Amino acid sequence: MVREGEMNMKHVLAFDVSMGKSTMVIYNHYNKCEYEGEITHNKSSFKALNERICEIIKRDGQAPEIVFEASGVYSRPLEQFFQAEGYTYHRVSPLEANLQTASMRRHKTDISDAHGLAKSHFRTERSTTYQEENYYKQMRALTRYYDELDSEIISLYSRLHAILQLSFPELERLFSKRSALFLNVTQLFPHPDEVLACSKTVIRNKIKGNTKKNISLKRAEEKAIELLHAAQDSYPAISKDDVRCDQIRDYAIRITDLKAKKDMLIKQMVELSKDRIEYQVLLSFPGIGEVTAVRLIGELGDLQRFQNHKQLNAYVGIDIMRYQSGNTFYKDKINKRGNNKLRKLLYYMVQSMIKLRKKSNNHIVEYYDKLKTQPQGKPHKVASIACVNKFLKVAFHLITHNITYDYNTASICS
Template sequence: MKHVIAFDISMGKSYMVVYNALKKCQLEKEIAHNRPGFMDLKKLIDDLIEGYDEQPHIVFESTGVYSRTLERFMQENNYSYCLLNPLEAKLQCDSLRIHKTDRSDAHRLALTHFTHERRIETDSNDVYRQLKRLSRHYSELDDELSVTRSRLHKVVQETFPELENIFTTKSELFLNVVQLYPHPDLVLNHSKTIIKNRILANTNKRMAVNKAGEKAVELMEAAKQSYPAASSTDVVCDQVRVYAKRFQELLLQKEQCISKMELIAERLEEYSIIRSIPAIGANTAVRIIAEIGSIQRFDNNRQLNAYTGIDIRRYQSGKFIAKDKINKRGNKHLRKIMYLTVQNMIRQRRFGGNHIVEYYDKLKRQPYNKCHKVASIACVNKLLKTIFFLVTHNQNYDYRLAP
């Protein structure tokens, strides 16, 4: 290599250093992440390519949203670059002397590039990038939904706790009724016929008139018996309506997000392959693809395991032998999805042959006698191996051929 350009990235700017083949720093300066800054950077890189007939080696650390601007610049100009995992960069650049600044970090990245073999970042398909963004947005919506559900439960317990016994708390009908009648006094102000008609108008399912009438009677009886902690004019009733409305909005946004992901993922060959595995539906399939990305970038299933963070960490010193644990250094979102997928497979064992479930049962029996979590992670390993094989060989799942 003739030149190395290293960047230490922060919000809206980077500190850049340029080293020649003799490991001498030729240039160091700060560049802004805007059009003028990137125009100057492009001129510098193009001049080096023209003068030495070789693109300089470019290396920088992944810093989430802050490094994506520089990544886009490199991809649009077809410059190859090395994108380092923060942990990998720390291990390679650490020394006995602790001296950390943006300037020193950039110099260390450049100097260690001469002694370490680093993988060139491949230009990922835009489909995978869009899927990953949607998957992370889905996770955010799911987290917010969990918080909103807890808040709604808390305020309903103060105003009309019996509602949660009459209706399924995640149903559209419950969310509509709780907005209409957050307090029992509001129920008692109406007749049975009005309440029945409102129930029929606020359900998205086909409900029989008699069933709606039964629910209306049940609601009125509960209202007569109820003694809430707040009055009907209390502000907590307004909070019930706000949380119920927000809950509905989040459910709708989650559905729209998954629909959009399915529409994008249908173009990919691996979508139908992963869907062919038992107990994996559209939601799970698109999220697995989104978090793994292009599976072709992995040389073997062990690399995929490490990316997921389920590779084994072993520690032994003298007579001490630590218990084996998974590293948990990989993609935590993918690890969670894969674990939940295995749990779904175990729950749906009655629907047909699944070699992952059979492997789980084998680990739970003697002489292995593994606990649930250990057996589940072993099944995640087997599921990843299965996905890797099927996608790389372009085959659908067939229980008869499963090992």
Template sequence: MTYVLALDISMGKSYAVIYEDDTCLWEDSITHTKTGFSYLLAEIMNLPSIPEVVFESTGIYSRPLETFCQNNQLPYILLNPLQAKKQLEEATLRSWKTDKQDAHQLARSHWRNKRKPKLIQIDTYLVLRELSRFYQEVEADIKRNRMYLHNCLQLTFPELEHFFSNRLTPYALTLIGLYPHPDLVLESTPTKIKNRLMKTTRKKISENRARKKAEELVSYAKDSYPATQVDSVHCQRAAYYAEKLQDLLQQKDDLRIQLIEKAHQLEEFTLYATIPGIGELTSALLIGELGDIRRFETSNQLNAFVGIDIRRYQSGKYIGKDHINKRGNPKGRKILYFTVRNMIRQQRSAPNHIVDYYYKLKRQPTPKKDKVATVACMNKLLKCMHSMVRNHTSYAYAHPVSKTNNIPVV
């Protein structure tokens, strides 16, 4: 006999049903607590055999249930929300949706669909995914707070932006926090500013460099014409964002170190880094978002996971324009996009067939648009990475053939 345990998940609880073929044996609502999961496990243990557990992925709300299944060695099927929606629509035409109804429909439709159990990746991939997401969140916070700081400085002391025209530095943010208004600079002297900068900055700065920055600051202050007074709230805001940015930059650097150290444990980290234009950090971020790509039998499955597979529509004489699906991992898609753009920028450092392919598309009789060519290169890069990992081969521009199994690297 085959049993199925289907659950419809909401915040902090689930509605669970157990079916034997088309017969419901048990149903109840359970909380995502020790008591609730113990109650569910007792019902599972009462069955003659371990049931097939199936539920829809709901982000953070389904994670406790995944942990429960993993801790109790229960194989489970995690459905993509779009996949679950289509399967449930096939099961009934009624527009009637409740948690209880969805749980029953998941169980009844289980036998009609070929649902594969989720492949559990080793902890290293899961940790890298969380670190990658955290790193990207911090990057987004840095961009947002830098914009806020820019807006404040345009009112209080616009010339201060000369100190971080290319990138944010600790001494520039320290100066902004100490002297967000030119009047504060003119009340002091270059020597006092130099000493205060050397004492306050989070990273070491030489005396000569500190003196030079202090003299530049005084020069800017003498010619500055601020839009607000020194006691304005905008000065407080500028100092606040300068301090916050220093914290975020330190957190970003710590996460970068953690990402690289963790990714070093995996073979593909070294393999990805052999591709021109992919450094250690990019390699670690790619692993964090793509995970173990050995779980994809073909590169087309990997493309679909990222969301760059083609969506095609044709009806009668109408043929729609092809677009990418964008149903996969948007964060992984973003990292891949900037990886290809970085390869194009660094094309002179080493020969790269991805860059060659980009210019080939741009030179065709009908040249492709820049984004179209870039997405095509993302597709080619994924094929290359998939082949490299599955065949344990480093990148080679000449596309050599493996001597052991006669499989091309790309």
């Protein structure tokens, strides 16, 4: 029987998550443990867990508090179960969990961590985890996939470069290494002897026929002549029959395919985002194109979960970390505890804005110039991070108020 005054008190379910399973404890209104055990992340265990939660709801007349530590992909099945069943929960970061459950004597086990989370929940004010709609989850997955492809391309370019130095190093001087033409020519002629075995006309026709983008006959012939001259003076360290020439072809093909996949992902993200206000706002900023806009959405997620732009700064990891003790002062630095992928993306976005300064009025770039030219001019990186801070403040205001970028409006709200 529930006593008077206990209706506002709730049971607490705490989980210490590991791969494929979780250690669970249940605490009652009096901060006493009623149950401890283990659940497996499968249908039968989740069904039993749901029945247990329903029993608690029936007994208390209200849902229990649910808390667990975020552990990357391992905690996702548990979180998906709570979302599917409509339960609110508290997902705690590992840093928060460590600070909130710290004690003088620390016994590190799964069961002790679960108990620590439950006990700390009675004395800690925790916000309910904001549940983003599926759009943001898909955008985050797509942009992370994009990053993986990008990393793989960089790795393949490094391997391609190493073997080309043995086979036909002149190719990297004749063509831009990031161009489709370079990758096509590398597949056709990974060794100078491959070039010398063909006439100028054959080389020209191969270049034109194997380049997807339209290339004029005149330019193809110019490149054929350049290739012949380079091949005649090249001194390869391996023969054209060496297996590493096949590697060059393979790397070039794989890079081409991965680049095409990246383009497809961007098109998919744009299609998902074209009717979203955050996409329209970000695209309205000078210096931000489709690629940057959709990738920013993927990493930023739903801005409605932040109360102000300072919380957004903390999420990015550009909030100031200050240390002073007695007469000891350390130089202020950014925290760097936030989303490092987003921080990197925002930094390069600012660099792009600076490069395109002549094409449009941009108060972010003007702020950068002001920081650089004041009597005690700021270093480039410091000024750039300050611009990231200003951009986040303006973007947060515009997106949360459904307003696209305008130079005068943005200058006022920043």
